[in-house]
Amino acid sequence: MSTSEAIDAAAQAYDVFNGDADGLCALHQLRLATPREARCVTGAKRDIALLRRVPAKAGIDVTVLDVSLDANADALAALLEAGARVEYYDHHSARRAFAHARLRLEWDDSPRVCTSLIVDRALGGRYRPWAIAGAFGDNLDATAHALARAEGFDERAIESLRTLGRTLNYNAYGETIDDLHIHPEVLYRALHAFADPRDFVRESPCFTRLDEGYRDDLAHADALAPYRSGTAGAVYVLPNAPWARRISGTFANQLGDERGGRSFAVLTERADGSFCASVRSAHPEARPANTLCEGFEGGGGRRAAAGVNAVPAAGLDAFVEAFFNYFTTEASGGAQTCRSAEVRS
Numbered sequence: 399m400s401t402s403e404a405i406d407a408a409a410q411a412y413d414v415f416n417g418d419a420d421g422l423c424a425l426h427q428l429r430l431a432t433p434r435e436a437r438c439v440t441g442a443k444r445d446i447a448l449l450r451r452v453p454a455k456a457g458i459d460v461t462v463l464d465v466s467l468d469a470n471a472d473a474l475a476a477l478l479e480a481g482a483r484v485e486y487y488d489h490h491s492a493r494r495a496f497a498h499a500r501l502r503l504e505w506d507d508s509p510r511v512c513t514s515l516i517v518d519r520a521l522g523g524r525y526r527p528w529a530i531a532g533a534f535g536d537n538l539d540a541t542a543h544a545l546a547r548a549e550g551f552d553e554r555a556i557e558s559l560r561t562l563g564r565t566l567n568y569n570a571y572g573e574t575i576d577d578l579h580i581h582p583e584v585l586y587r588a589l590h591a592f593a594d595p596r597d598f599v600r601e602s603p604c605f606t607r608l609d610e611g612y613r614d615d616l617a618h619a620d621a622l623a624p625y626r627s628g629t630a631g632a633v634y635v636l637p638n639a640p641w642a643r644r645i646s647g648t649f650a651n652q653l654g655d656e657r658g659g660r661s662f663a664v665l666t667e668r669a670d671g672s673f674c675a676s677v678r679s680a681h682p683e684a685r686p687a688n689t690l691c692e693g694f695e696g697g698g699g700r701r702a703a704a705g706v707n708a709v710p711a712a713g714l715d716a717f718v719e720a721f722f723n724y725f726t727t728e729a730s731g732g733a734q735t736c737r738s739a740e741v742r743s
């Protein structure tokens with residue numbers, strides 16, 4: 399293909415993907431299977447309304463990966479209406495999904511599935527190591543481990559895929575693209591040069607840069623004392639700084655993994671003085687994180703992990719109070735259940 403033909407082809411195709419590990423690994427698998435020149439439309443993990451950046455015109459081919467259909471439904475309808483063809487792979491909420499002759503939708507919101515695994519399924523497992531890395535990036539550790547063992551990978555290889563998923567995912571966290579170490583499109587193009595993820599980990603300067611950035615940021619976070627701590631959990635407050643915006647989600651996940659029955663909130667100060675909150679519940683069934691967060695404006699998420707976009711500075715202590723009230727009830731309830739169980743036995 400000549401350069402002008404390549405530019406022409408790229409003008410007709412768009413790859414729209416979440417800039418996190420799952421989005422990157424999903425697109426990479428698809429383009430290994432079906433190479434094509436395309437314009438990339440991507441962003442930080444929180445930039446999910448991506449489809450409206452694609453010009454609605456007839457005859458274009460649009461592939462969408464790992465962004466909620468609900469957040470893109472109007473733009474999707476406009477594209478299809480204009481005559482575009484759309485392939486859509488995702489596992490987020492899709493209550494506004496609809497059928498259309500030019501839309502191919504591969505959607506599954508099972509908690510054990512992510513977009514990289516949906517693409518893996520569509521491709522018959524051809525690039526499974528990348529699907530496993532994507533699954534690790536989306537915190538689907540049990541699924542990723544099971545798939546990796548079924549592939550015959552030893553513990554060292556599994557650890558390498560886990561590190562890759564975590565590291566790619568870390569790069570997508572930030573308020574804006576400026577907070578990220580590497581623009582997700584640049585990272586995708588670097589990644590796409592490698593057929594084997596372990597070679598990318600061993601050889602790519604991009605990986606080294608992210609790995610070092612991750613360690614530095616986490617060291618900053620680990621040095622922080624909690625804002626308030628109790629038996630039910632702890633609340634951390636991170637400053638208005640790029641490192642804090644990059645590591646807050648990972649830090650919250652890490653606290654959650656080590657929890658021992660405790661719940662956590664990580665609040666990161668924003669430029670306007672308000673706080674972005676990430677909450678991890680130790681009791682997702684009895685005390686879902688999203689229920690606490692939905693009590694605040696702009697709050698929502700899932701049972702295990704939820705958040706609030708902007709807790710006002712004046713509302714910080716009320717949020718901390720609400721956190722401890724909400725989770726302390728569960729902690730004492732759990733203790734009572736324990737005691738009555740002992741009495742019965």
Ligand SMILES: [Mn+2]
Nearest residue numbers: 420464512513
């Ligand atoms: Mn995902």
